[in-house]
Amino acid sequence: MPTPNNFNAFLGAVIIGAISAAGMYLFEHFRQQKTKHKMAKELARLDQEVSQVKREVQQLMVQKNEKSLKPKRSRNVRKANSILSTTTTVTEDYNSAVSIDSSDLEFYDVSDEELDAPNANSTNGFAINNLDNILKEIDTELDSYSVTQLEKSLQRLEDLSFDYPENTDILWRLGKAHHKISENSDDKEFVQDHISKGIEILSKALNLKEDDPDVHKWYAILVGSRSEFVSLQERIDDGHKFKKHVDAAIALSPNDPSLHYMLGRFDFEVAGLKWYERKVAAALFSEPPNATYADALLHFMQAEQLANFEFKENKLMIAKCKIATSDYKEAMEWLTQASNCKQGDGLIHANENASSGKTSRRRSHAFI
Structure with missing residues (x-):
């Protein structure tokens, strides 16, 4: 019981504590509302893009029908670059592949045999047989929309890496954490710093273990981000x-839909290179990248078959491949399927942040 002399100070402390608690409640409420707004905004973006492509395909179909009524002169069909260059940037398409990477798709199973640490305890005092549970918790945090959660995950992984410096299950997650944090900033120096750190960590992981698909996957993602x-x-x-x-x-992991999507995005971009861009690539390398829209479509179709959810962004890319080959009827069918998806792309389905929570302005694998 406070003395009369200290009663005013005690009362003031109680009031300040109550105000602080109320402030924390309001802050958390605001954060949750902001997260919901981000998800709704991304869904609206995808719906708007699908609608835009549908309108343009309808115009192409009308033009095609009009041409079929005229005398045939030339069968030279030009690519409709204005259709292929839709509102989605390369980074947005690319990062949706990152999106599929979640515990929902069981990409992060870690067995006790894979733990490389010589000592029995982690930095946080957990026994080695609990490391798999810790990593599952971190996977959930990495799929969060919260920058605070991502930074917390990064710190936990850095702490674990001191005890398990050669554990690739920790290292590739560290690379992922750096990538996810970089996607939440427009500060180029900040972004470059995190991407560089991620690449350095994944390079170390590759030297330690060359047969880990997640190590190869996240190395590719980080390289594509710089x-x-x-x-x-x-x-x-x-x-x-x-x-x-x-x-x-x-x-190493042929049933991972995100990998087929990533390869499809690469082939789609290469197939759309202009002649002078191909000349530049040929001048610098003896074997410049070469791919067709048919190659890209094959990978997108494989991703579609392997995905156990409504992969909206993948359906949109299938439609773009159909447009590129003037198959407008099938393009419209795929656009309709994309429009009817209740979920967003893989990123929203997996409840990750990256570019769905915040539209990135960076191009992730614009190699030319």
Whole structure:
């Protein structure tokens, strides 16, 4: 019981504590509302893009019908670049592949045999046989829309890496954490710093374990994320690295839909290169990247078959491949399917942040 002399101070402390508690409640309420707003905004973006592409396909179909009524002169069909260059940036399409990467798809199973640490306890005092549970908790945090949660995950992973410096299950998650945090900032120096750290960590993981699909996958993602920070020649070189490591990841994990989506995005971009861009690639490398829309479509169709959810962004890319080959009727069918998806793309389905919570302005694998 406070003395009369201290009663005023005691009362003031109680009032301040009550105000602080109310402030924390209001802050948490505001944060949750902001998260819901981000998800709704991304769903609206995808719906708007699908509607836009549908309108343009309808126009192309009308034009095609009009041409069929006229005398035939030339069967030279030009690509409709205005249709292919829709409102979605390369980064948004690319990061939706990242989106599928969640515990919902069981990409993060960790067995006790894979733990490399010589000591019995982690930095936080957990026994080694609890490390798999810790990593599952971190996976949930990495799929959060909260920057605070992402930073918390990064700190936990850095702490674990001191006890398990050669554990690749920790290292590739560290790379993922750096990538996810970088996607929540427009500060180029901040972004470049996190991407560089992630690539350095994944390079170490590759040297330790070459047969881990997640290591190859996240190395490819991080390499693809640094395109705006390097020269033209380095971007083309990164394109080769991206393709090499996605291929390696698919060989190790052929049923991962995100990997097929990533390869489809790469092939789609390469297929759309202009002639002078191909000349630049050929001048710098003896084997410049080469792919067709048919190649891209094959990977998108594989992703569609493997995904156990409504992969809206993948359906949109299938429609774009159909448009590129003037198959407008099937393009409309795929756009209708995309429109009817109740879920957003893989990113929203997995409840991750990255570019769905915040539309990124960066190009993730614009290699040329």
